[in-house]
Amino acid sequence: MSKAKYNVEGRPPYFDGTNYYFWKNKMQLFMKSQDIGMWRIITDGYFIASINQNDSTSAEKKEIDWTPEDKTKHEGTSHVKETRLYIGIWKFGLFEMNEGETIDEMYSRFITIVNEMRSLDKPYSVPDIVRMIMRCLP
Incomplete structure (x- = not known):
């Protein structure tokens, strides 16, 4: 079994064709971590x-x-939304460019966080966004 890696990028676990049941459990946990109602949608429609x-x-x-x-x-309960909001604020505050990452890749990850926060009614101002991008550039 491969060593689990902390998923900081918010990407689902990759299935490489081996250890299906291990991957299945990781995928279920990932979906529930994104939104508790997401797994219900997958199972119930x-x-x-x-x-x-x-x-x-x-x-x-x-x-x-x-x-x-x-x-x-x-949309889920207010508790789920509140949790997603706190996670988004945390991701925004700790955002940094990864080693070996291009500016386009970094910007794509960053804008995903900004858009998620906007969808949760927590938009960031343009100066805040520019300041964060400037701070995380090498």
Whole structure:
């Protein structure tokens, strides 16, 4: 069995064709670490809010018409969001360029963190983003 490596880049574990059950458990843990509801989506399917039109048919609700319960089923609980927010703030604060990494690769990893924070209603200002990029360049 290979030695486990801490996944700082937020990438899923790579399956190299060996040790399937070990990889499967790592993948399940990775998915749950991204969002506890993600594993439920994989096992149960994606939630689609719908309106019952009559006894036999239903139509998809527009996002603007979702109830708070529909939003919770789609986005997860506030506790999960709060945890993801804290992790994102931590990733942003400790971000640095990896050895041997190109600027394009570094910027791609960085912008992924910034976009994730924006999706959690924690946008960073342009000066904060520029300051962080300048700080992590060699």
